[in-house]
Amino acid sequence: MESIFSKIVAGDIPAHKVAETIDYLAFLDINPLTEGHLLVIPKKEVDYIFDLDSETYVGLMMFAQIVADGLKKAIPCERVGMTVIGLEVPHAHIHLIPIKTMDDMNFSRPKLKLSEERLTEIANAIRVHL
Template sequence: MSTLFTRIIDGEIPGRFVWADDRAVALTTIAPITDGHALVVPRAEVDQLTEADDDLLAHLVVVAKAVGRAQRAAWQAPRAALLVAGFEVPHLHLHVLPAWDESSLAFANARQDVPSAQLDAAAERLRDALRAQGDGARVPAALGSPAL
């Protein structure tokens, strides 16, 4: 059975994609801790961090770095944070988010009631920042598509 993330990547469930390449996607989360909170997800179904091969893990971190750099620029955040928990979905994913302090790192602060228009706007802001930093070739043409 496909994971939730595979179903999103395959277009069965909507997603707000900000990055896509042959090995990974990045999409904004529906329960952000901070505006611009994104998930970097391998296309391959890997259950958790410790099961990923080194090349894939290195690639995910490179993508997370690019996303984090864009988040810092778009939200004028002093830091980009990287969290790996993996309890929500049994498919490896890296949480990347603009951070101002340690409360920006608490999953307990995830907001469940953010209006769709606000989530769309945050995703577009991040997509614009990725383009501005030279990563436009990896920003999908449409917000809801993981295809380039």
Template sequence: MSTLFTQIIAGDIPGRFVWADDVAVAFGTIAPITDGHVLVVPRDEIVQLTDAPDDVLAHLVLVAKTIGQAQQQAWSAPRAALLVAGFEVDHLHLHVLPAWGEASLSFSNARHDVPAAELDAAAERVRDALTARGHGAHVPAALNSPAL
């Protein structure tokens, strides 16, 4: 059975995509800790961090860095944070979010009641910042599509 993330990547479940390439996609989470919180996910189903081939893991981290730079620009955040837990879905994913302090980097701060329009706006803000930073080739043409 395919994972929730595989279904999102396949377009079977809606997603708010900000990045797509041959190895990875990134989309907004439905329970953000901060505005602009996205998940960087390999297209292949890899259960956890320690199962990832080195080249895939390196690619995911580089994508996370690029997205983090865009988040810092878009929200004037002093840092971009990277969290890897993996207990929610058995498909490797990196949480990347603009951050203002370590105290706020807890999944207990995730907001589950954010209106869809706000989630869309935050994803568009990341997409715009990525494009402005010269990464438009990896920003999908449509917010709800993992294809370029």
């Protein structure tokens, strides 16, 4: 079954992409916990992150590390938090979230509502640092 993330990879659904390789993609979450909240995915559609083959899993983590470095430079934060939940979309993905406190990673909090213009500004700011 094709996931929403696969449709983003195919270009069928627009996204605020910040980094892309042949195998991986990083884009802004449209319902972010904080400004700069990113989703990092393998382009290969696999539902559960621990079902990825070892090469794809390690590559995803290496790609996420590069993206997190650019994210930290672009968005004022104490750290970039990382979490894998994997229940909301059946496509392996990592959340990279600029955080100042532990509460910034609380998924039960209300999500931010950012304008398309602000999302574009944030994506551009991150891309400058990659």
